[in-house]
Amino acid sequence: EDQxxxxxxxxxxxxxxxxxxxCSYTVSGLRGLFWYRQDPGKGPEFLFTLYSAGEEKEKERxxxxxxxxxxxxxxxxxxxxxxxxxxxxxxxxxxxxxxxxKGTSLLVTP
Amino acid sequence: DVKxxxxxxxLVKRTGxxxxxECVQDMDHENMFWYRQDPGLGLRLIxxxxxxxxxxxxxxxxxxxxxxxxxxxxSLILESASTNQTSMYLCASSFMAGVETxxxxxxTRLLVL
Numbered sequence: 565e566d567q568x569x570x571x572x573x574x575x576x577x578x579x580x581x582x583x584x585x586x587c588s589y590t591v592s593g594l595r596g597l598f599w600y601r602q603d604p605g606k607g608p609e610f611l612f613t614l615y616s617a618g619e620e621k622e623k624e625r626x627x628x629x630x631x632x633x634x635x636x637x638x639x640x641x642x643x644x645x646x647x648x649x650x651x652x653x654x655x656x657x658x659x660x661x662x663x664x665x666k667g668t669s670l671l672v673t674p
Numbered sequence: 675d676v677k678x679x680x681x682x683x684x685l686v687k688r689t690g691x692x693x694x695x696e697c698v699q700d701m702d703h704e705n706m707f708w709y710r711q712d713p714g715l716g717l718r719l720i721x722x723x724x725x726x727x728x729x730x731x732x733x734x735x736x737x738x739x740x741x742x743x744x745x746x747x748x749s750l751i752l753e754s755a756s757t758n759q760t761s762m763y764l765c766a767s768s769f770m771a772g773v774e775t776x777x778x779x780x781x782t783r784l785l786v787l
Contacts, residue, residue, distance in 0.1 A: 598775065607678075607764050607778035608717075651717070660705060660724060661732060662776055666716040 566591045566656050570665035577642055577672050585637040585650055585668045593657030597635050599628050600651040602667070608651055611637075642672045677701070678779035680765055685784045693752040695782050697765030706748035707766040707776060708732075708740065717764065723748055755786045 567590045577583055589597065596615050600608035612621045614630040621628050625646065627638040637650055649669045653662035681696035697706065707722040709732075719732030721740040729740050737759060741749045748767075752759055762783050766776040 600778075605781070605783070607781045610775050610777060613775055653717075660730070661707060661719045661722055662717075664717040666714070 566654060566658070566663045568652055568654055568663055568665035570650075570652050570668050572668060573666070574669045575671070577639075577670070579643055579672055579674050580641050582638070582640045582642070584639070585652075585670070587635040587637070587652030587665055588633060589635070589652075589654050590633075591654050591656040591663075594654060595657055596655045597630055598653045598655070598662060599635070599637055600653065602649045602651055604649075611650075639670070642670075644672050644674055646670065647672045678765055678767055678777055680763075680779040680782050682782050683780065685782060687752075687755050687784065687786050689756060689786060691752075691755045691786075693755050693784070693786075695750040695752075695763055695765075695784070697748045697750070697767075697779055698746055699748075699767040699777075700746065701767070701769070701777075702745065703767035703777075704745075704770045705768045705774075705776075706742065707768075708738075708748065708750045709764045709766065710734070710761040711764055711781075712761050720750065755784075757786050760784060760786045 569588045571586045599611040602608045612628040617632045649667045651667045653664040678699045708720040709717045711717045723729045723742040739751045765779040768774040768776045
């Protein structure tokens with residue numbers, strides 16, 4: 565059975581304090597790993613898709629990396645507007661639907 | 675830009691009522707999905723559809739049904755709403771099977787009294 569575990573559950577950072585969020589996964593054949601950002605009361609907003617170990621993608625202050633067992637979302641010099649819940653999801657060979665982790669709630673204080 | 679819209683942002687219904695949640699996408703996507711999101715449980719798949727009139731059960735289909743009569747529209751139906759169906763409902767769509775990204779709508783927060 566596919567499993568996705570995100571850590572930490574919650575993270576509080578000072579503005580400018582870089583850190584990383586972790587997504588560990590177990591799947592029967594990875595077709596893709598997805599990162600989303602979700603603001604309170606809204607739908608998830610797509611950030612990145614990673615397909616194979618060693619792949620990296622960047623967008624502004626965010627950088628996502630992938631190994632065979634986990635993915636990291638690195639946040640460099642975060643700003644208060646980066647505060648949100650970050651969701652990781654995997655798509656395996658066995659189906660159409662994403663399997664989500666429970667998310668990391670990030671708070672960036674000025 | 676991909677746009678997925680949901681018919682209501684907030685709904686309040688009574689126990690036993692039949693509830694319809696509608697989702698529309700404007701990008702000619704093949705696949706459409708319904709999830710519910712609850713604190714501590716994350717997003718869980720209710721149903722998905724990979725073509726018009728085609729549907730597959732997800733992880734928690736009990737108490738729900740779906741309808742996809744047109745490619746752009748996917749409806750979630752709560753046959754007889756219960757309080758344990760109070761939740762945030764999220765619709766998503768993707769272009770085709772495989773590794774295509776799923777794009778989400780804004781969500782419907784449903785309260786069943």
